Amino acid sequence: xxxxxxxxxxxxxxxxxxxxxxxxxxxxxxxxxxxxxxxxxxxxxxxxxxxxxxxxxxxxxxxxxxxxxxxxxxxxxxxxxxxxxxxxxxxxxxxxxxxxxxxxxxxxxxxxxxxxxxxxxxxxxxxxxxxxxxxxxxxxxxxxxxxxxxxxxxxxxxxxxxxxxxxxxxxxxxx
Numbered sequence: 001x002x003x004x005x006x007x008x009x010x011x012x013x014x015x016x017x018x019x020x021x022x023x024x025x026x027x028x029x030x031x032x033x034x035x036x037x038x039x040x041x042x043x044x045x046x047x048x049x050x051x052x053x054x055x056x057x058x059x060x061x062x063x064x065x066x067x068x069x070x071x072x073x074x075x076x077x078x079x080x081x082x083x084x085x086x087x088x089x090x091x092x093x094x095x096x097x098x099x100x101x102x103x104x105x106x107x108x109x110x111x112x113x114x115x116x117x118x119x120x121x122x123x124x125x126x127x128x129x130x131x132x133x134x135x136x137x138x139x140x141x142x143x144x145x146x147x148x149x150x151x152x153x154x155x156x157x158x159x160x161x162x163x164x165x166x167x168x169x170x171x172x173x174x175x
Contacts, residue, residue: 024056033157043154050153052169058153062145069141078128085122 037043051058070076129138 022056024060025054029159030054030057030156033159034155035157036155046156046158047150047153049158050156051149053158054153054156058149061152062142062149065145065148066141069137069144072132074128074132075137078125078132081121081125081128085118085125 037046066079067076070079
């Protein structure tokens with residue numbers, strides 16, 4: 001660190017260098033070579049390897065399955081609001097009650113802390129879920145998406161790239 005304040009260009013460049021998600025694997029590779037595992041230890045090893053190697057593909061798959069269950073525009077907006085409130089709750093400044101760098105958020109002219117704003121957004125999204133009659137669909141979306149992911153990861157044969165990536169991950173965790 002050179003002691004000078006960070007500019008927007010510095011932040012953008014740092015964000016480009018950070019690997020947010022590995023790129024999705026090709027569909028031809030994702031949907032090829034299936035077989036049943038021979039033993040429980042082989043199944044667990046295959047499951048771990050495939051979940052790590054195809055993580056971005058599984059995220060996209062769960063997202064598409066979840067969005068296919070939603071039929072009303074209000075439910076789609078509500079899903080976005082719920083995701084946004086979950087992102088606010090996972091922010092460390094909101095969780096620990098630290099003041100925001102930009103000050104407080106104003107709603108209807110009254111200042112609110114980020115914690116109250118995140119809670120307000122979450123409650124509004126719950127009300128919209130109940131009013132759009134899709135409140136009970138959300139667990140089914142997650143259940144079906146996770147079940148499809150588990151089945152695919154269990155029966156998809158590992159490839160050499162996946163094994164190497166798993167070993168690289170374990171090596172990084174050890175160091």
